[in-house]
Amino acid sequence: MMSDLTQLGVKAIRDGVSGGDFTAREVAEAFNAAVAGAAALNAFIVTTPDHALAAADAVDERRAQGEALGVMGGVPIGMKDLFCTKGVQTTAASHILEGFIPQYESTVSSNLWAAGAGMLGKLNLDQFAMGSSNETSYFGNVSSPWRKDGTNAAMSPGGSSGGSAASVSARIAPAATGTDTGGSIRQPAAFAGICGIKPTYGRCSRWGVVAFASSLDQAGPMAHSVEDCAIMLGAMAGFDPKDATSLKMDVPDWEAALDADLKGKRIGIPREYRMEGTDQAILDSWEQGKAWLRDAGAEIVDISLPHTKYALPAYYIIAPAEASSNLARYDGVRYGLRDLPEGSGLQDMYAATRAAGFGDEVKRRVLIGTYVLSAGFYDAYYTQAQKIRALVAQDFAQAWAQCDAILAPTTPTASFPLGSLSDDPLTMYLNDVFAVPASLAGLPAMSVPCGVTSEGLPLGLQLVGKAFDEQGVLNAGLAIEERAGFTAKPEKWW
Amino acid sequence: MSVNKADVAKIASLARIRMDDAALERMVPELNNILGWVEQLGEVDTSGVEPMTAVIANTLRLRDDVVDADPLTAGGRREDVLANAPAAEHGFFGVPKVIE
Secondary structure, eight states, X not given: OTGGGGGOOHHHHHHHHHHTSSXXXXXXXXXXXXXXXXXGGOOEEEEOHHHHHHHHHHHHHXXXXXXXXXXXXXXXXXXXXXXXXXXXXXXXXXXXXXXOOOSSOOHHHHHHHHTTOEEEEEXXXXXXXXXXXXXXXXXXXXXXXXXOTTOOOOBOOOSSSHHHHHHHHTTSSSEEEEEESSSTTHHHHHHHTOEEEEOSTTSSOOTTBXXXXXXXXXXXXXXXXXXXXXXXXXXXXXXXXXXXXXXXXXOOXXXXXXXXXXXXXXXXXXXXXXXXXXXXXXXXXXXXXXXXXXXXXXXXXXXXXXXXXXXHHHHHHHHHHHXXXXXXXXXXXXXXXXXXXXXXXXXXXXXXXXXXXXXHHHHHHHHHHHXXXXXXXXXXXXXXXXXXXXXXXXXXXXXXXXXXXXXXXXOSSOOOBTTSSTTOHHHHHGGGTTTHXXXXXXXXXXXXXXXXXXXXXXXXXXXXXXXXXXXXXXHXXXXXXXXXXXXXXXXXXX | OOOOXXXXXXXXXXXXXXXXXXXXHHHHHHHHHHHHHXXXXXXXXXXXXXXXXXXXXXXXXXXXXXXXXXXXXXXXOHHXXXXXXXXXXXXXXXXXXXXX
């Protein structure tokens, strides 16, 4: 019985705990053991079994008292190590924050604890969430639990939420938080055969989340099912006065309103997403997705998002520009690493600290960002990119006249072996070509697993919705999930 | 536009990242690859387009003019603020001597 608990998702655990089928403590113990047995995945930077047990005991105690348990009551989760957690090291997977112990709790994690969740540990990620393969972490690569049929090569879990994706698909966590700046929830979810949703920009508070590109960063859940995502997103979201861009809107009951009947809905297929270099298996899955949505009652319509091609290069100006500004705070003075070479002054200390603390990809992006914001280049690069961002958003706004949601692939390929792209930043960036446009436009977008390649690797389909219409995205995702019948699991090797 | 080693040295200095000659040499082609790729944005006619400033229309809020309204972001937390400092001394952040 105990080992079976790790096969359960958010809803099954919550309902099982509240129904008395098992205790929250039994669940926490089962997942703590699974985490302890999966060191080979390197999914966690630190584990926090005591946090999970304490939260579980509190839930069991409330149940004994006949009190409500919360929408995440008794569910232990993995927390991406980009969320500040009081008293627990928070690193953003960077050496520069190694040993940093936040004195406060991020709003999103705080909301989750208030909803009855507990924490299994802090999940590995690409350093400062910059990466698409989880190979830029100072704390080592995360291995995907998936392998190509008949091979032993370590595969990428995707990134930047690679530890989140790996832990959920390996069933060492029933769900995990992710953050998505340009695909960092959706791409790893697709690679790992799980669901993940990035809500509308502003739904989840950014307070206490280590900043990468503030106009793009959004938190969201990664879990086994669309329903689990709906539940967990409901627990994470909500207005927060401490985040100036937080949406002052009620959080709908997404879970209660889930409905896979798409009669009367129009789903747009953007012709510009049919790109060279996309795997045939991905194109086939896209066709299959259309058929599933049609079967659910939706009308499929062709649409055009004419500036799609420019979204990725615009992103690679905007995100590094914001990152170069955000990361200026790592100065060796207030927190984190300090490198003070013998006899050096303040400026030398800054430069030495940042040289020692940042990884190569972070340095690359800070330098690009510094360059595009520097005098003489600002208009040609940054202003132009912000104008193109407006055009990308306008493309979507015009598409909504013809459709209610958009169906596209999540990624141009399935997962790749660790190390196979790490020498080629540009090819790596192309992984997010289908994910970035929705990020630039601040729209809710989700990846749902739809099948596996001939080599046994998972594929995801992406749904993009109108601003604030997470429900439309979740409902279309549910229609796909019900028809895809995705039950593939990675074979345990760790 | 492309950058040479001197440009990269200037950028690295602006970004306060120490880089030796070998690191600068390595970075030149990497940055030029990326800059060459984003160059295509110049093809887009953006005349008359306002650069985006807010992705989701939102009003800028002001908090109530109350001292320490939210205890999480309030004053009086010197120990917390200094808790992670590499060199906190006498209630301040410590830095190397600055002589200008």
